[in-house]
Amino acid sequence: MRVPSRSPGQQPGPAVAPAAPARRLPTAGSRPPEPDPAAYRAAVTELLVEVGALADAPSTRARQVLLDQRLREPAIAAVLDATPQGFVGARETLLLEVARYQPNARSSAADLTALVRIYLLSRIDVMWWRDVPTFATDAQVNGSTDLVDLEWLRRRDLLRFRYLEQPTGVLHRGWRAVRRRVLPDATPRTAGLMFRRARREVVALLNDLGREFALAAPRGTPPLWVTSLVRSAEHQYRLRRLGYAAMVPSGHCLGWAADLEMAWFARFGARETLARLLLDRQAAGEINVVDEGQAWHICLAPAARRRLRRAYEAEMGI
Incomplete structure (x- = not known):
């Protein structure tokens, strides 16, 4: 199953050159920009729309591909990279949370979209306070x-x-x-x-x-x-x-x-x-x-x- 694109597709009329280059996913060796919480929240909001479109069970693989790609966008990657887990750890944790998700009455995550929202937006907290020791016990x-x-x-x-x-x-x-x-x-x-x-x-x-x-x-x-x-x-x-x-x-x-x-x-x-x-x-x-x-x-x-x-x-x- 293909991941849905945000592009409106082929439009009638003559071709028009894009006003700005398309966003690129950061490569493995690139360094994310400085974290910007406002830009991060905006990027997460866009991501949640697409996650919601893939909420049905048969879309499991498509969700994984979508998340893996979109988490690499600079605005998101910058925040995840600045958390104690780093980008890779935060990404793997989210993918595991999504794979294990089971709705229940106790959870504040009423659906998968809510789970992704809660996880990603709460990463700002741990980015801010990454040098503070955890209360372990x-x-x-x-x-x-x-x-x-x-x-x-x-x-x-x-x-x-x-x-x-x-x-x-x-x-x-x-x-x-x-x-x-x-x-x-x-x-x-x-x-x-x-x-x-x-x-x-x-x-x-x-x-x-x-x-x-x-x-x-x-x-x-x-x-x-x-x-x-x-x-x-x-x-x-x-x-x-x-x-x-x-x-x-x-x-x-x-x-x-x-x-x-x-x-x-x-x-x-x-x-x-x-x-x-x-x-x-x-x-x-x-x-x-x-x-x-x-x-x-x-x-x-x-x-x-x-x-x-x-x-x-x-x-x-x-």
Whole structure:
């Protein structure tokens, strides 16, 4: 099966010379240009249209050919090459993820197109923070001095967002299940945070977003809701075994990513408001945004780190 071309094909009328040379795929020995997140996102968006056209099962080989070719385009290759895995590792990981993909209710990747989108756009996170060590184990997350305890901050009214912790015992899980049956829409449908810890800069970012969202959202809208923060690589692999689209490597395992509830806010007419705020931040170069359906994944950009660290210290009176 041939991969569909983006060309409109032969057109009537006299032949016209192209205004610009066609894009070339980089050769094995060529060096990708400097990474440009905006150009990368645009190229990924084009790629996703073509992946969607090959979503049926008989197109497996055509999808592999398409991905292998399009990932070599300079705008995409530059970002993948700058990740810890390098271009080859990132490409092989994506091809393996696509080959193994099985839709399930737990995964944020509702289809193959979503899987490719989530994987490729989240590579910006690991490109940005490629020199930061991964939190390999749960113990490293719980013991890190780079992370602060959200519960300590919440009790002192220093957070402008909400979250739930994962239930830790039978009684807690039972109470959560009963509450969800009695008040099914009182909170987002999320498992909650495995670790109630975060980097100081991420807390400042979420507080900033929380204040902005509170001002922009319709009256009566609940505060910003965070569904996931830092994770250990150990926990990331647990999520993968359970069927979640938990990519590796991940910005969550570096401590710089968070997931924000989106779907629940549609009940209050505030989903589009929050989406606009996040995309504006992305356009300003402060965060990376990945649409994962019910929740959107965000990652702090290195360029915003210093400003947000100062904001955290000012807010906490340090």
